[in-house]
Amino acid sequence: MDKFYTINDLRFENDYLVIKVDNIPYKIKICEASKKLDNATEYARNDYSISPSGYGIHWKQLDEDLSVNGLIRIAKKYNIR
DSSP states (O other): OOOOOOEEEEEEETTEEEEEETTEEEEEEHHHHOHHHHHSOHHHHTOEEEOTTSSEEEETTTTEEEEHHHHHHHHHHHTOO
């Protein structure tokens, strides 16, 4: 299996999802990334798994999948780091 990314960190700070991809940090407003995440409890937000390839993140309780490419695109659109 090809490795797309290495997720070094993923956490939530106030209204932001903070993710470090290949040692590059990105901050994404949760509401821009996902309505399900925006409305989720802290417990549900922190119950995620990263795909072995690093391509995506899955939140089982929320039935939500987000691609790392999409999250990076959102972060770059708003130029938040």
